Amino acid sequence: MNIGQYTLDEYTRLIQSFHGSIAPGLLIGGVMVDAALDRIDNRKFYDAICETSSCLPDAIQLLTPCTVGNGWLHIVDLGRFALALYEKDSGRGVRVFLSADKTAQWPEIRNWYLKLKPKKEQDREALTNQILKAGVSLCRFQDVEVLPAFLTKQGKGEIASCPVCGEAYPRNHGAVCRACGGRSPYIGPARIDIGKNAA
Amino acid sequence: MNIGQYTLDEYTRLIQSFHGSIAPGLLIGGVMVDAALDRIDNRKFYDAICETSSCLPDAIQLLTPCTVGNGWLHIVDLGRFALALYEKDSGRGVRVFLSADKTAQWPEIRNWYLKLKPKKEQDREALTNQILKAGVSLCRFQDVEVLPAFLTKQGKGEIASCPVCGEAYPRNHGAVCRACGGRSPYIGPARIDIGKNAA
Numbered sequence: 001m002n003i004g005q006y007t008l009d010e011y012t013r014l015i016q017s018f019h020g021s022i023a024p025g026l027l028i029g030g031v032m033v034d035a036a037l038d039r040i041d042n043r044k045f046y047d048a049i050c051e052t053s054s055c056l057p058d059a060i061q062l063l064t065p066c067t068v069g070n071g072w073l074h075i076v077d078l079g080r081f082a083l084a085l086y087e088k089d090s091g092r093g094v095r096v097f098l099s100a101d102k103t104a105q106w107p108e109i110r111n112w113y114l115k116l117k118p119k120k121e122q123d124r125e126a127l128t129n130q131i132l133k134a135g136v137s138l139c140r141f142q143d144v145e146v147l148p149a150f151l152t153k154q155g156k157g158e159i160a161s162c163p164v165c166g167e168a169y170p171r172n173h174g175a176v177c178r179a180c181g182g183r184s185p186y187i188g189p190a191r192i193d194i195g196k197n198a199a
Numbered sequence: 200m201n202i203g204q205y206t207l208d209e210y211t212r213l214i215q216s217f218h219g220s221i222a223p224g225l226l227i228g229g230v231m232v233d234a235a236l237d238r239i240d241n242r243k244f245y246d247a248i249c250e251t252s253s254c255l256p257d258a259i260q261l262l263t264p265c266t267v268g269n270g271w272l273h274i275v276d277l278g279r280f281a282l283a284l285y286e287k288d289s290g291r292g293v294r295v296f297l298s299a300d301k302t303a304q305w306p307e308i309r310n311w312y313l314k315l316k317p318k319k320e321q322d323r324e325a326l327t328n329q330i331l332k333a334g335v336s337l338c339r340f341q342d343v344e345v346l347p348a349f350l351t352k353q354g355k356g357e358i359a360s361c362p363v364c365g366e367a368y369p370r371n372h373g374a375v376c377r378a379c380g381g382r383s384p385y386i387g388p389a390r391i392d393i394g395k396n397a398a
Contacts, residue, residue, distance in 0.1 A: 098367075183277060
């Protein structure tokens with residue numbers, strides 16, 4: 001069994017190292033990405049949409065050229081365990097989702113996917129075995145075409161210096177940067193550290 | 200010169216393979232993550248905040264245990280080239296940002312960071328050399344404490360079946376899934392593919 005360009009052993013080592021654990025979502029996610037790659041013309045440039053922020057983005061990042069940082073992976077958090085690969089020029093592609101009704105004959109997969117049992121009562125080994133046995137039979141596929149917003153890369157535009165914090169930010173964000181405009185993730189004003197290498 | 204656990208050569212091969220190119224943002228990003236790691240107690244569990252969705256998230260994913268898919272990397276798109284690593288329990292940590300005033304003596308870095316020249320007029324080789332020479336001297340550091348929202352992992356809660364599309368989604372998203380509620384990234388209703396393995 002291969003997952004993308006890897007053997008199953010290579011892929012499990014890779015997800016252990018990158019994701020931190022051999023999570024069920026990375027195993028079935030790998031199968032889903034592999035199946036999607038099988039259904040597109042990969043001589044063309046493509047982008048990815050991931051419909052959940054849990055697990056699946058990491059399978060996409062490991063198995064395709066699309067990452068969060070290069071802008072080719074778009075996470076649209078719809079809470080559905082699904083992804084789409086689509087051509088950058090036409091916007092047409094294939095969507096894969098994990099189908100709840102197809103889990104009917106795989107009780108541990110069903111327990112995990114629909115959260116019918118608390119995580120600590122799930123049998124991880126049986127779950128892994130069932131995912132590897134069921135594989136692509138758990139998936140459904142759809143032809144999709146993405147909205148135009150997903151075809152154009154949004155540039156940052158002109159860079160300005162925020163009059164409050166003094167840091168560089170895209171001027172089209174407004175008169176001050178978003179952090180100084182109330183969206184800072186930090187408590188209070190940050191303290192400048194005058195320690196090691198900071199001067 | 201090492202970047203995280205890698206030699207510079209290993210790191211450039213890694214970013215070429217994962218990110219698709221040896222982008223300036225991944226080079227200086229690697230230096231920033233390395234410097235942040237140097238300033239935290241990495242025997243403790245930590246999460247990351249990345250204040251931009253461009254390039255920097257990939258440096259964090261490659262050099263720390265924090266990825267988008269495992270939920271330990273939080274992208275808060277403030278448009279600032281900055282990141283923070285913080286302890287999961289206390290929320291205290293260190294923030295690193297690329298300081299515009301520290302680029303004054305490095306013209307190619309300044310051209311790139313503040314977008315003073317169009318990308319095609321920038322000298323990529325000189326830019327790379329300046330980043331490698333300037334290194335951590337381009338950075339400033341701050342002690343930060345994150346908002347409580349970044350300390351608790353939001354569970355998905357109960358899983359329901361969407362009455363419109365029939366797919367599994369978190370019930371706390373509402374009566375229908377977000378895609379059927381108007382946030383689908385696709386044009387029109389998706390067509391079910393009855394091809395290969397789809398039945």
